[in-house]
Amino acid sequence: MTMKPGPKYSAAVLWTLMILGFALVPVLMSSSYQLNLASHVLVWGLFAVAFNMLWGVTGMLSFGQALYYGLGAYFVGLMVEYLGSAWYLPAIGIGMLAVAATSFLLGLLVIRVGGVYFTMLTLAFGQLAWQITFKWYDFTGGDDGIQGITAPGFLQNPIAYYYFLLVLVMLSMWILKRMAYSPFGLMLRCVRQNPERVRFLGRRVRRNQLRVYIVSSLFAGLAGSLMAGIDNSIHTDMFFWTTSGEVILMSVLGGLNQFFGPFVGAVAIIIIEDIVGAWTEYWSLIIGSLIMGMVILFPKGLVGELHHLKLRMMQLKARRSE
Amino acid sequence: MKAILELESVHKSFGGLHVTQNVSFSVMSGEISAIIGPNGAGKTTLFNQITGHLQPNSGRILLKGRDVVGQSPQKIVAQGIGRAFQIASLFPDETVLDNVKVACLSKLDQTRRFWRPVQAFRQATDRAYSILEDLGLEKQADRLAFELAHGDQKLLDIGIALVLEPQLLLLDEPTAGMSPEERQRTRELIKKLWKAYDLTLVFIEHDMDMVFGIAEKVRVLQLGALLAEGTPDEIRNNKEVVTAYLGEA
Ligand SMILES: Nc1ncnc2c1ncn2[C@@H]1O[C@H](COP(=O)(O)OP(=O)(O)O)[C@@H](O)[C@H]1O
Numbered sequence A: 001m002t003m004k005p006g007p008k009y010s011a012a013v014l015w016t017l018m019i020l021g022f023a024l025v026p027v028l029m030s031s032s033y034q035l036n037l038a039s040h041v042l043v044w045g046l047f048a049v050a051f052n053m054l055w056g057v058t059g060m061l062s063f064g065q066a067l068y069y070g071l072g073a074y075f076v077g078l079m080v081e082y083l084g085s086a087w088y089l090p091a092i093g094i095g096m097l098a099v100a101a102t103s104f105l106l107g108l109l110v111i112r113v114g115g116v117y118f119t120m121l122t123l124a125f126g127q128l129a130w131q132i133t134f135k136w137y138d139f140t141g142g143d144d145g146i147q148g149i150t151a152p153g154f155l156q157n158p159i160a161y162y163y164f165l166l167v168l169v170m171l172s173m174w175i176l177k178r179m180a181y182s183p184f185g186l187m188l189r190c191v192r193q194n195p196e197r198v199r200f201l202g203r204r205v206r207r208n209q210l211r212v213y214i215v216s217s218l219f220a221g222l223a224g225s226l227m228a229g230i231d232n233s234i235h236t237d238m239f240f241w242t243t244s245g246e247v248i249l250m251s252v253l254g255g256l257n258q259f260f261g262p263f264v265g266a267v268a269i270i271i272i273e274d275i276v277g278a279w280t281e282y283w284s285l286i287i288g289s290l291i292m293g294m295v296i297l298f299p300k301g302l303v304g305e306l307h308h309l310k311l312r313m314m315q316l317k318a319r320r321s322e
Numbered sequence B: 001m002k003a004i005l006e007l008e009s010v011h012k013s014f015g016g017l018h019v020t021q022n023v024s025f026s027v028m029s030g031e032i033s034a035i036i037g038p039n040g041a042g043k044t045t046l047f048n049q050i051t052g053h054l055q056p057n058s059g060r061i062l063l064k065g066r067d068v069v070g071q072s073p074q075k076i077v078a079q080g081i082g083r084a085f086q087i088a089s090l091f092p093d094e095t096v097l098d099n100v101k102v103a104c105l106s107k108l109d110q111t112r113r114f115w116r117p118v119q120a121f122r123q124a125t126d127r128a129y130s131i132l133e134d135l136g137l138e139k140q141a142d143r144l145a146f147e148l149a150h151g152d153q154k155l156l157d158i159g160i161a162l163v164l165e166p167q168l169l170l171l172d173e174p175t176a177g178m179s180p181e182e183r184q185r186t187r188e189l190i191k192k193l194w195k196a197y198d199l200t201l202v203f204i205e206h207d208m209d210m211v212f213g214i215a216e217k218v219r220v221l222q223l224g225a226l227l228a229e230g231t232p233d234e235i236r237n238n239k240e241v242v243t244a245y246l247g248e249a
């Protein structure tokens, strides 16, 4: 991954535009449906960017990040269900602690096996969590999921909740972005490209993989817990392998090698799903073909191709001025 | 002079293939020496055993008097051995500067820092630039490592190794694949680095100008065994070596 940040101001412009764009949604929207759509984009965008720290940056293809996404969601859902909506915000924090502990313990196990075995094992644990949630009807509501998850106080207002979501998602992305460009981020990229050499710098490969696994899982958990308040309901699907698959798809579509790639991928996929879903019942087939076409057309991902184009134009300009 | 590296009856075989046979020698602190021998003689495998990438079947490898057999490369590198590889071992998608800088950050134990951007770590940056200048790579600092010419990639690999301030530096065919002019430059550069960084240097080479030009001592490997050891003059006049290896050139 070539993560050379551009000039400072262009990064600032990008952030401002993005935050402004999302902040204006409640003002400009014509229906609450659009607010809902923008909320989904934010949550999935965060989930995908966090996932890509693992895959695009460090080269660890997990097929089981849904485990942490679901865990975050179910902590909020279950605590609100059993203890009341005052527990909504504490549940987010407690859920993240649980995610940290789980990802640490599971991480010790899954990181020992590399490559495709890591992928298979993460998938297996994700599916295990799904099975448990699905079967344990008395506690989790099984296939019915949990409904009526309401946030406390003023957060019950959808617009207030939206801004709450916006702040947390942008804050999280900012933290992840700082990490990506820090010495730790550089070390992660080096782990992906040449783990042998990293060891011969006297650094521990697995230790760094474990660190990023926990970080990525934490933000996946946060995304899940925020999702619980958007539709006021959660479902076992959040643990299902298709959820893990979705963030993989978003990353590929947006571009693995760019920090914001997966976020743009999330925007694209959610908008496509929305438009195509409203238009035909064969939506999953059409979405599948559409995404496949885009990936073939833009192998570097949407943001990756854009970046490539910019570099080419700069080269052309440089050549012309010679 | 004290020995920094001592091999005592080191033996290694892959199945029935004996790639290191009863090899013993001592490398004196501060010396610059060459290992020569035909392809497949077991030169790289010998380096791999010294750096812990492979374990010998028997024998001892002493670094500053302490046996390092059985230790991981990670542990061994911390005890003052650096190495550049036969095929340059780089971080291909990072810039030349960041390739060296990640080593500097490792050395300074700053690779866990996750908040400030890499550029803000001045000490690592300055150190990385000074090493790139010593290698003559400073003009290419912002290029990606995989874009570099083959010879420059090999130099960059040496640069990464130098960051960790090794006392003993092992170079595996540093001029392989270079043009005659590049070889000439690299030969002088390596001699300069040996002095400037106060190194004990062992290099594997096929380029005889380099071997007989800058090595104080030459060791010849053949079929995994140490065939001869001596000053360049002694090796040049060694009948066995001439018939086994030098003669073919
Ligand atoms: N990991 C390995 N497994 C089996 N054989 C190996 C291995 N590494 C090297 N060899 C064999 O050992 C011999 C010596 O290889 P090497 O040390 O690379 O030679 P040199 O560097 O002198 O050209 C070769 O015949 C090579 O095929």
Ligand SMILES: [Mg+2]
Residues within 6 Å of the ligand: B043, B044, B045, B086, B172
């Ligand atoms: Mg070799």
